[in-house]
Amino acid sequence: MHIKRAKIATAVSAAFLTCAAGFATADNTPSLGNDPIRIVMPYGAGGSTDITARIIAANAAEHCGTRIDVVSMPGAGGMEGLQFVADAEPNGHTILMADYSATITQTLTEETDWEVEDWAPIVHLTDWKPTVYVKADHEIQSIEEWVALAEAEPNSLVFGHADPLSLVHLPLVLLEMETGIQNVHLPTTGGGETRTMILGGHIDLGMTLPPSIVSNVNSGEVTAIGVFADERSDVLPDVPTFKEAGYDVSFEAPLLVYTYSSVPESIQQELSECIMKGLESDTAQTMSTQASAGLNNVQGLESAQAIYRDTTVRVKEVLAAINEE
Amino acid sequence: MLDLIIQASQLAFHPYVLMYVFLGVLLGITLGAIPGLSGDMAIALLLPFVFFLEPAMAMGLLVGIYKGGLFGGSISAISFGVPGTPGAAATSIDGYQAKLKGKPSKALHTALYSSVIGDTTSDLVLIFIAVPLAAIALTFGPIEFFALYAFSLILIAALSQGMVAKGLAVAAIGILLAMIGRDPITGAVRLTFGIPGLAGGLSLIPVLIGIFAISEVVFQGAKLWRRKVDKLMDDVAEQASLLQGYDISKDQLTWAEFKSTLKATYIGAAVGTFIGALPGAGQSLAAFMSYGLAQRFSKRPEEFGKGSLEGIASAESGNSATAGSTFIPLFAFGIPGSATAALFGAAFILMGMTPGPSLLSDNTEIIYALFFTLIFANLVNLVLGKLLLPYYSRIAMIQPGYMIPAVFILAIVGTYAANNSTMDVWVLLFAGLLGITLKLLSFPLAPLVLGFIIGPGAERALRQSMIMGGGDWWVLVKSPIAIGFYIAAFALILLFTLALRAKK
The missing domain is CATH 3.40.190.150 (Bordetella uptake gene, domain 1)
Structure with a gap:
């Protein structure tokens, strides 16, 4: 600061x-x-x-x-x-x-x-580049595991994002259109609240922009599972894009x-x-x-x-x- | 840890930061000493300018104003029987009597020492409790947060100056005002009556300044002008007659007297710290409760109300001991427990720090520096207070005619500068008008502001809980922490109601 x-x-x-x-x-x-x-x-x-x-x-x-x-x-x-x-x-x-x-x-x-x-x-x-992430000890640790679980039990996973229709919400809507999976959409006050809820284990998944979770990813508290972009993020080079996982959804802002x-x-x-x-x-x-x-x-x-x-x-x-x- | 403490102390004891603390305490004591002006108001007016300072300096300034203001209020309370701040109301009971008995210096010094002791106790509790509490706070999800918000709202409304119905009513007005703008879940615009400028909701700063500064100054000013000026003039005449034959050397606070007030000071420190940590209870409740307790445990309870130094010490220490603990809910949960904490919360946000569980982990250095500043400001308060006391007992005489235009100009310029928005200036004037109206009808204003601040969080937490629970209301009592809060709220209200009845 x-x-x-x-x-x-x-x-x-x-x-x-x-x-x-x-x-x-x-x-x-x-x-x-x-x-x-x-x-x-x-x-x-x-x-x-x-x-x-x-x-x-x-x-x-x-x-x-x-x-x-x-x-x-x-x-x-x-x-x-x-x-x-x-x-x-x-x-x-x-x-x-x-x-x-x-x-x-x-x-x-x-x-x-x-x-x-x-x-x-x-x-x-x-x-x-909007990025989806989970807590490090959550059973979902990849895009594939997310989609599989969401298909098995529709509307069981709670997904936190900032304001509805914001740039960290629309990609989720697009992915659901593409895959047919359904999640519970939970609007939050922003990246900070989403992160607190993920860390506290209150919600399953969250979406944010890479700079705000880099330190948590590096400290091993959360896992970034996918990026809605054509190419990987510079600050999170190990995180695959959704395209790499076989879902043609990319929504850079x-x-x-x-x-x-x-x-x-x-x-x-x-x-x-x-x-x-x-x-x-x-x-x-x-x-x-x-x-x-x-x-x-x-x-x-x-x-x-x-x-x-x-x-x-x-x-x-x-x-x-x-x-x- | 040692590294952290060294870095934080380097931040906190930077010469500029120290300078801002001095400036803040000076401003705080000055404003606190003038009836109608308070530290809260000064903080509200300075909010827009916080962004332009380094966080450590801004914190130093705001903390200084806050602490100086808490003590400053007792100066006019003792000198004129007019409490400079609401928290000093209990101090004025014995303080003014002591002064009339020719002991103004003893009374003022007792107030200063007990204020600093109470404040320091409270700061230490904050420092050692906020950190572990923040760790627990991560276990709070929407369900627990809604319970905590509900707990806070109920307490805030119920505890405000013993007017439960009025407190609840204005808290509801505050929540309603906060609902203007965007729906937190759907994002739809609501309650704007088609005014595009309201789509983003009412901004916090104009509402705060309007409610606290504009309405207070206009109200106090008008009151002073119309009724109190005569009374003040009488007081001055009375004071002049008192001063004849007044020997300052006989009015020094002795060590024995100071020691005799210590028990009352400690009671005040304990009660004030506890009450301060409860969201919404506030300074005046803390002061009156510790005054009552100190009287019960005093060896000379019959002197209370007749100029007892113990009475002054307990009230002033209880009032000031809310200073540190009022930040506990803000630091740990992001919920402001008092108007002052709300103002500091807004300042944190303007400086890019979000109040709540991650406040400490994200800004460790600056928060530890703030801890140092809190303690240091108490020392400054002590020194400046001692130096200024002889001069400041006269400050209550400033004509409201000079105050009102100055505060008005500052309020309007400050509001516009914060967001470059003319809409905000209208909101400011509207809030001021609303504040004046409610004050005239003797509604307490603090619950309104707290309702306005807590309302959106409470609504969001409630609706988030409902979404997560699939629309089932029972989800709200599925958490043991939540149930604990509902029970605690109920128990505390019962306790306070009974205590108030017993007092009557």
């Missing part, structure tokens, strides 16, 4: 330094102008998304030619942050950073002033930077390029490694748009399947 603080402090002070640099080089990129850019983040301050946003702010400013501020707006389940970006003047100075829960799932399931297509992804930062679609395409392109340039710098890569932000394969506009379209299709499929039930 203490160390993480220090990192944020480093990132923040680096941001201040780059601000100064930003003003000096501002004349080189006149199209974005000198007004500061705001990255709105629909989550609370201090989380992993926050750190990623601050890495962008610290490193992209000199390339974008102006200061970059990070604004945390967790109000109304994140919808206040999206509303703020949607209402802002479409000049590219108010942009959004979020995973698909806010821009796709909540947009599809709630009444909003925008459609999924109104968000224009410009940078694809990283992919989070892309973390994207968006503008609202009314922002002119030239500005979208320009922002995308200057953020990419900033994140490719050595400082940004060092910061990312320190903070486990996973920014080692940042992709630009085309990749971001493609993955956003893909994810939208998948989310719509899962939601439709849920509604049929």
Whole structure:
């Protein structure tokens, strides 16, 4: 915790330094102008998304030619942050950073002033890999054992995940569609509560993102049995993917930077390029490694748009399947 | 273990951390001494800024304010008979009498020493009990948690100032307010009346600041303005006449007198620590209970109520001894047992630490550093208290006219800054208005806030239990731990009701 603080402090002070640099080089990129850019983040301050946003702010400013501020707006389940970006003047100075829960799932399931297509992804930062895990002494220790037990006794296994329809719940729904198995779905307050319930033996399985259980896996308290991704996770290299186990279910959660679609395409392109340039710098890569932000394969506009379209299709499929039930 | 202690002490005794502790205690004593302001309010106002400090520094500041505030409340209680904080109400009984008898210095020093002794006892109990309790806490699943939440809610409501019906009513309002927003199980938006800004529910910070700071300041301010100013003026005149012929050298607390109050102090420390550990019981109950017990066991019970130093010692020690133990349920289970603990819980969350069983294992160093800070802050409290006493007995005279705008501005800026949300500012004003209304109807406010904080956890645990039990209500009594809690809740309520009856 203490160390993480220090990192944020480093990132923040680096941001201040780059601000100064930003003003000096501002004349080189006149199209974005000198007004500061705001990255709105629909989550609370201090989380992993926050750190990623601050890495962008610290490193992209000199390339974008102006200061970059990070604004945390967790109000109304994140919808206040999206509303703020949607209402802002479409000049590219108010942009959004979020995973698909806010821009796709909540947009599809709630009444909003925008459609999924109104968000224009410009940078694809990283992919989070939802991971299923159990207590180390649980009778289930692999994907195969889970599926076998769930087939033998439907609805006997309790599966803890964070909010319903969140990125650590939808993959479970997809797997159940694929295999026909049935589990008891237990929403929790988040990764922390899921982990406590697993450790206390109150529930059988849980889903989370790898960084939050790495230390428990390494200490032998829990076993990660499978990852819903095309490739294994860097931090949990011994854990197989569900594809390896023969189930064609992969549901990585892309973390994207968006503008609202009314922002002119030239500005979208320009922002995308200057953020990419900033994140490719050595400082940004060092910061990312320190903070486990996973920014080692940042992709630009085309990749971001493609993955956003893909994810939208998948989310719509899962939601439709849920509604049929 | 030794490594850990060394690392934690390095964190805790960093010069900046020490500085923040000093600053916190100074602020706490100051605010506590002003009627209508309290340490809780200061902590609520400072919450948004906690994020910008290193955790050890933020903890030092908050702990300092809390402890300073607990003692500070007794200054105005003794000097003017106006308790600066609710917990100091029992202190004012004998404290003000002692002062009227020309013994303000003796009274204030007794209060200071007993406060520090009670507080330190309570901190030690916290340090040695929270760790083993946290290990047990892992055996708590949704069923056990619901029992614990129910136990806490019932106690909180039932014990609030002896007004069972009103306590339950406001706790229910708190739970209802907490239900606005997203359904914890289905994720559907509910009770928002179509207002999109409410989809995420009411934020904790504006509700806390609104209920504690806004309503309290407006209410106290108005009350002081309209009625108490005259009374205070009389007091000042009275004090002036007293001071003629007042010889400070005859008003020093002697060693023999200090020793004579020790038994009362220990009773207060024990009672306060026990009551403090119960969710919801609170400072004023602890103070009055230890006052009653100390009187029963005193060699000179007839002096109680007439300026007895023992009376001051028992009340003040009982009040302050809740300070450490009130964190036990927060550290072990993530359930705040008091408004102060709730505020600290919010601060933990803002600093990236989740209160509950994993709090200690995930943040061992900083929590041990907090333990050091808790003890150290008591020493600072003692030293600063002694230095400030002569000056601070006058602080109750600050005009509410200066206080109200200052608190209002801080509240609004602080609320907006926390989430960059204008909706939160409206929630703040609404909460303030609700607080004022309820106070005017003499409802206690603490159960509302605790209901608001505990409500979502209780609902979630209940519904999780039901999901795991396949919809069968009997699942709730399938755990021996849960049954234990239901029985304990019932027994404690019975006990307290009988004790209250006996007192009347």
